[in-house]
Amino acid sequence: MLLGVSFAVFALSHLSGDPVSLMVGPTATQADIEALRQSMNLDRPFFMQYAAFLGGVLQGDFGTSLWQHQPALGLVLERFPFTIQLAAAALFLALLVAVPLGILSAVYRNSLLDRLAIGTSLVGQSVPGFWLGLLLILLFSVTLRLLPTGGSGSLLHLILPAVTLAAFTMGRIARLVRTNMLDALNSDALRTARAKGLREMTVVLKHGLRNAAIPIVTLIGLDASSLLGGAVITETIFAWPGLGRLVVQAISQRDFPLVQAATLCIAVIVVAVNLIVDLSYSFLDPRVSG
Amino acid sequence: MTTQVASEPRRRRKGKVPATILVSAFLLAVIIVSAVAAPFVAPHDPLAQDLLNRSLLPPAFAGGSWAYPLGTDALGRDLLSRIIYGGRVSLLVGLTATMIAGFLGLVIGVLAGYFGGWLDIVFMRVADVQQAFPFILLAIVVMAVWGPGLVNLIIVLGVTGWVIFARVIRSLVLVIKDQEYVQAAIALGTSTRRILWKHVLPGVTSTLLVLATFAFVQFILAEAALSFLGLGVPPPAPTWGGILSEGRVYMVMAWWITALPGVAILLTVLTVNLIGDWVRDRLDPRLRH
Numbered sequence: 406m407l408l409g410v411s412f413a414v415f416a417l418s419h420l421s422g423d424p425v426s427l428m429v430g431p432t433a434t435q436a437d438i439e440a441l442r443q444s445m446n447l448d449r450p451f452f453m454q455y456a457a458f459l460g461g462v463l464q465g466d467f468g469t470s471l472w473q474h475q476p477a478l479g480l481v482l483e484r485f486p487f488t489i490q491l492a493a494a495a496l497f498l499a500l501l502v503a504v505p506l507g508i509l510s511a512v513y514r515n516s517l518l519d520r521l522a523i524g525t526s527l528v529g530q531s532v533p534g535f536w537l538g539l540l541l542i543l544l545f546s547v548t549l550r551l552l553p554t555g556g557s558g559s560l561l562h563l564i565l566p567a568v569t570l571a572a573f574t575m576g577r578i579a580r581l582v583r584t585n586m587l588d589a590l591n592s593d594a595l596r597t598a599r600a601k602g603l604r605e606m607t608v609v610l611k612h613g614l615r616n617a618a619i620p621i622v623t624l625i626g627l628d629a630s631s632l633l634g635g636a637v638i639t640e641t642i643f644a645w646p647g648l649g650r651l652v653v654q655a656i657s658q659r660d661f662p663l664v665q666a667a668t669l670c671i672a673v674i675v676v677a678v679n680l681i682v683d684l685s686y687s688f689l690d691p692r693v694s695g
Numbered sequence: 696m697t698t699q700v701a702s703e704p705r706r707r708r709k710g711k712v713p714a715t716i717l718v719s720a721f722l723l724a725v726i727i728v729s730a731v732a733a734p735f736v737a738p739h740d741p742l743a744q745d746l747l748n749r750s751l752l753p754p755a756f757a758g759g760s761w762a763y764p765l766g767t768d769a770l771g772r773d774l775l776s777r778i779i780y781g782g783r784v785s786l787l788v789g790l791t792a793t794m795i796a797g798f799l800g801l802v803i804g805v806l807a808g809y810f811g812g813w814l815d816i817v818f819m820r821v822a823d824v825q826q827a828f829p830f831i832l833l834a835i836v837v838m839a840v841w842g843p844g845l846v847n848l849i850i851v852l853g854v855t856g857w858v859i860f861a862r863v864i865r866s867l868v869l870v871i872k873d874q875e876y877v878q879a880a881i882a883l884g885t886s887t888r889r890i891l892w893k894h895v896l897p898g899v900t901s902t903l904l905v906l907a908t909f910a911f912v913q914f915i916l917a918e919a920a921l922s923f924l925g926l927g928v929p930p931p932a933p934t935w936g937g938i939l940s941e942g943r944v945y946m947v948m949a950w951w952i953t954a955l956p957g958v959a960i961l962l963t964v965l966t967v968n969l970i971g972d973w974v975r976d977r978l979d980p981r982l983r984h
Contacts, residue, residue: 409824527972531964533916535923536939536957539946543954547947634829638920652832653924656839668836672827 408459410672414665415458467669468662472655477666481648485670487557488647491640492632494563495570496625503575504614504621507582511590512609522579529576534635538569538642555644566643570635574628581624585617592616618689626682630675716973719966726963730782737776738764741933745771754951766951768941774952777933778959784934785915785963788849792914793907795853800860801903805895807861808868809887815865822858830855834917838926845928848921852914860906864899871898901978908971912964919960935960 461468467477506526510519545565546554553562589595590613598608637649644650648667655663729736745767754766754774765775807815825833833855841847871877877894885893921927922936930937935956942952 406823406827409820410827413824413828527965527968528961531912531961531968533919533936533957533960533964535920535936536953536960539939539943539953540957543946543950630826630829631831634831637829637832637835638924641924649832652835656835656926664836664839668828668832671829671832675827675829 406676407673410676411459411462411669412455414669414672415455462669467666470655470660470663472658472660472663477663480651480663481666481670484646484648484651484667487645488633488636488640488649488671489674491563491566491570491645491647492629492636494567495632495636496574498567499571499575499578500621502571503578504582507579507617508586508609508614510579511583511586511613514587519583522583526576526579529572529579532572534569534573535638535642537572538565538639541565541569542642555642557646562643562645566639566645569642570632570639573635574632577624577628578621581620582617585620586613589613589616615689619686622682622685622689626679629678629682633671633675713973715969719969722962723966723970726782726959726966727786729779730786733779733783737773737779738762739773739776741772741776741780742931743772753949754955765955766949768938768952769945769949774938774955777938778935778956781933781935781938781956782959782963784845784928784932785918785960788845788852788918788928789911789915791849792852792856792918793911795849796856796910796914797860797903797907799854799857800906801864801899803857804861804864805868805891805899808865809872809891809895818861819865822861825855825858830913831917831920834921835924835926838921843926843929845932848918848927852917856910856914859910860903863902863906867899867902868895871895905971905975905978908967908974912967912971915960915964915967 458468467481469475470477470480473480503526506522510516510522513519542554542565545552552565553559556562586609590609595608595612598612599605633649636647637652639645640647640650641653648671652664652667652671655661655667754764763773763775765773765778767773768777803818807818834851837851837855838847841851871894874894877890880890880894918927918934919936919939922934923940925940927936928934930941938956939953942949942956946953
């Protein structure tokens, strides 16, 4: 799996045919180009280059950033915690709002609250992240002067980017919780639980929520990818020093070793999250094993 | 547009259409018609500049002039006209990319599902690898390498968007192939081509349509995000993401340049999502998630 990912990353930056022509300035002579090509081993066959790249990656060598003149891996690892922080905050926020909202709208089905919740979820899923981010800056930073427009350093800096990034996932989770709770509330198991005389609150939270747990975790696995993708845009808007902003910066600097390293790192996070999700199934549902 | 076609015969059978869907369909129709008929609908030339007299006029409802209903940008260009013309790009990109992704996904999904074997293994491995990359990140990197442009954008979105189509259609084909009538057709010696056309393809059409609405929405958002980052369709061609990105500089003085194109994106995506959800519940409740 990771082998395939590394190959994809490598092939991506060779899509243009020749990374050198993208890197040199317009004044470079043919001789300069040849020299650079040889120094980067680009005169060797494609698969030899890939083998060299992979060999380097396995030893922790992702090449040198052309823009910062530092090892690309170091730059990536420096940014890595910021992206994790932002994505985790967004996910936490999404769950914090979406799960109670989903439960309430399932319990009070077709009520005004339910309708409002569904409407908000749909809007959250449909709103372009970068636009939402800009509007939040306009409202909370420029007009109300409550929160910083960008950068990092304090919890206050984290609020706007996290809200922006959470919107999409929040909508998805709320709707998912609602449909699963509806199924659960009508199931025989819950009818039994009610018949036993358990309080409605206990019935809903203990039995209903357990049924919704697996789909929620599955969705988190599926959304890890879109959450990190959204982070690319969100980080750019809020000048959040994470991996996504690094990719965008590296691209505008035509720094392909850095793009490779950062992209590979993001893909590894996605694979890792999905692995954790797969493993968590057996904890959530004893019927699933292995 | 595809969703409307799909919902038409259903309406007669089911009788009642919720008000939300009617409103959504109407709004979407307005957006589509104004984009298609942009030269007739737009009050001004979207590229006509007037730096001296019209720069940064606010919208009419915020104290501007009705000659420029949604105000103007820093170069004195009419915002409403730019948004209407921008819709052309967004809808064109969304629609063509959806068609490419849908076609690729359909072919790969049917091949992988029906024939199985090494073909299936290879395609699903590739899908696994591709899904490790956030869709938008992949598009950003490829656009950066290829350079901005309308055709590049359509190809990149279309080619990177096949995975969801292929996965869902593959699993559906696996189910269809196991059905008794298909097994009977195979046993009777019906040609593979005939089985694919007569049994498999009709079985996946409704799912394909539903998936298409969701892909379309994703592509519209991706186009806007890429144009916003300067990796989509290059200026001066107006695009929703592009207008927004230009307006960002003047955000504090002229909120409308940033806010209003986003409303257009939101309305398009929201109405297609609503209609898509509704069609899905009618046609194929299994796809609920």
